[in-house]
Amino acid sequence: MSPYFFWSVVYFILGLIMGSFLNVCIYRMPRGLSIIAPPSHCPECNSGILWYDNIPVVSYLFLKGRCRQCGKPIPALYLIVEVLTALLFLSAYLFSYTVPAIMFKIVLFSVLVLASFIDIKHFVIPDESNLIGFIFAVLMSTLFPHLQSRDIWYLALGDSLLGAFAGFLTLGFVSFAGSRLLKKDAMGFGDVKFIAMIGAFTGWKLVLLTIMTASFIGAVLGGALMLFKTRNLKGRIPFGPYLAAGAVISVLFGKAIIGWYFSFCGIS
Numbered sequence: 001m002s003p004y005f006f007w008s009v010v011y012f013i014l015g016l017i018m019g020s021f022l023n024v025c026i027y028r029m030p031r032g033l034s035i036i037a038p039p040s041h042c043p044e045c046n047s048g049i050l051w052y053d054n055i056p057v058v059s060y061l062f063l064k065g066r067c068r069q070c071g072k073p074i075p076a077l078y079l080i081v082e083v084l085t086a087l088l089f090l091s092a093y094l095f096s097y098t099v100p101a102i103m104f105k106i107v108l109f110s111v112l113v114l115a116s117f118i119d120i121k122h123f124v125i126p127d128e129s130n131l132i133g134f135i136f137a138v139l140m141s142t143l144f145p146h147l148q149s150r151d152i153w154y155l156a157l158g159d160s161l162l163g164a165f166a167g168f169l170t171l172g173f174v175s176f177a178g179s180r181l182l183k184k185d186a187m188g189f190g191d192v193k194f195i196a197m198i199g200a201f202t203g204w205k206l207v208l209l210t211i212m213t214a215s216f217i218g219a220v221l222g223g224a225l226m227l228f229k230t231r232n233l234k235g236r237i238p239f240g241p242y243l244a245a246g247a248v249i250s251v252l253f254g255k256a257i258i259g260w261y262f263s264f265c266g267i268s
């Protein structure tokens with residue numbers, strides 16, 4: 001077995017385990033519950049979940065998506081979060097050259113999944129995950145300057161802070177202008193703090209690309225939803241998941257996209 005394949009499997013499984021933990025956080029954090037205690041229990045019948053019923057994906061399939069005690073369906077969302085996190089961990093490994101770079105992406109992707117699913121369900125992005133992500137990004141950039149494509153620690157630190165500032169300012173301006181023009185809150189301040197956290201990871205170029213990509217996905221998906229009328233569009237649509245998707249695309253393909261764009265425009 002090649003080491004490449006071995007580590008791919010390891011990171012995929014680590015992603016499944018992290019996804020399982022994120023499911024707990026997604027359920028408990030917006031409800032103000034502790035994410036450590038008590039151990040996992042069924043939200044329907046409150047009975048404890050045995051360790052062999054708590055193995056990511058495997059247990060879900062084995063139990064055919066139902067609680068062993070009460071037989072109530074376990075939302076497919078749990079499965080989706082686990083598989084999605086596993087795929088993101090795998091791509092973090094495949095798209096990185098150093099261990100710190102893998103860790104950097106893994107933490108960012110975990111925070112993005114956490115914030116997105118809480119935003120979808122509760123229209124809020126927790127300050128805790130933004131703060132933890134921001135501090136991690138700034139510290140890691142300072143300790144491992146190559147994460148910001150730098151040789152010197154204070155330049156990498158500057159890039160990380162500048163990324164946060166650029167994201168904060170850009171989306172903050174959109175939020176402010178939008179609320180003035182539409183006479184209602186177009187975008188929550190939570191999104192502005194969220195993009196600042198993302199910017200601390202990506203630096204200023206990729207945070208701007210993140211906002212552009214998120215707006216593009218939002219426009220396309222929003223148009224499609226309106227076309228098929230699958231959803232009542234009068235309600236607020238959370239922007240967090242779009243920003244998260246934009247961030248993943250920017251982190252994995254951003255350098256290629258920017259390179260392509262500038263060669264396309266005849267600038268080199």
Ligand SMILES: [Zn+2]
Binds near residue numbers: 043046047070072
């Ligand atoms: Zn149950």
